[in-house]
């Protein structure tokens with residue numbers, strides 16, 4: 001590894017994994033400098049950083065009680081509901097190569113409802129998505145890279161995107177936003193969420209590498225348990241491997257943008273951005289949230305996919321849910 005005085009550690013291609021089953025993980029221009037983290041109340045500064053780079057780090061978003069509660073939830077459900085975590089006898093395809101996931105904990109655990117609009121991060125989420133009335137819930141899950149998991153197979157990628165992102169003006173609000181909360185400390189030896197700042201404006205990582213030039217960085221984000229990272233799903237990112245021994249626990253929540261939004265697109269007379277499409281074709285919202293008595297909560301949980309529509313039409317029939325690939329009962 002070549003040291004550099006520009007805050008970048010260069011990993012030559014030949015020193016990276018020669019195993020085709022293990023991800024090459026980007027161009028190997030790893031930042032040695034951690035970006036600033038913002039207090040949850042520093043809305044203006046945190047928003048400005050996000051607007052420039054497509055992600056932002058908020059510190060101390062979860063307190064000790066919440067961290068204990070969520071870690072205990074993970075311990076308990078791994079013990080009592082191993083199939084939901086992919087720990088049962090039949091490992092499911094979506095559990096391979098990315099550690100453990102409990103995909104839809106909200107279905108059966110209303111004790112998690114208060115976390116769906118967490119007081120520490122939600123004000124910034126709302127600012128980024130264009131206002132509280134535009135924020136929609138998409139997905140909520142817990143993940144764990146167990147200890148001694150070895151090298152991973154995740155390379156840089158973006159999540160869901162809308163094609164107009166490369167041309168629309170203004171760019172923000174983005175279409176989806178993901179919040180990753182670290183539930184365990186993430187230091188230099190742990191798997192780390194890793195971003196390429198500013199890459200959300202590019203169609204490919206190679207385009208970002210060619211155009212950003214010396215500004216191109218792969219930035220592993222480290223921090224104590226309770227750290228929250230918000231990122232635009234169009235941003236290139238990965239889970240950068242640690243030493244292969246240390247583990248990591250995270251809570252992931254995705255938000256979408258609702259409503260119709262006037263915008264502009266070159267060559268188009270009148271352009272209006274539609275509400276973001278649904279993020280997945282399988283994610284379900286339980287009756288208590290989808291049909292909540294409060295219209296504001298119903299609006300928040302209103303981005304239904306066709307599986308959800310069928311489940312609602314069935315009267316939330318458990319058999320319909322059980323037929324779904326992640327409908328663990």
Ligand SMILES: [Fe+2]
Nearest residue numbers: 157158159237
């Ligand atoms: Fe991703």
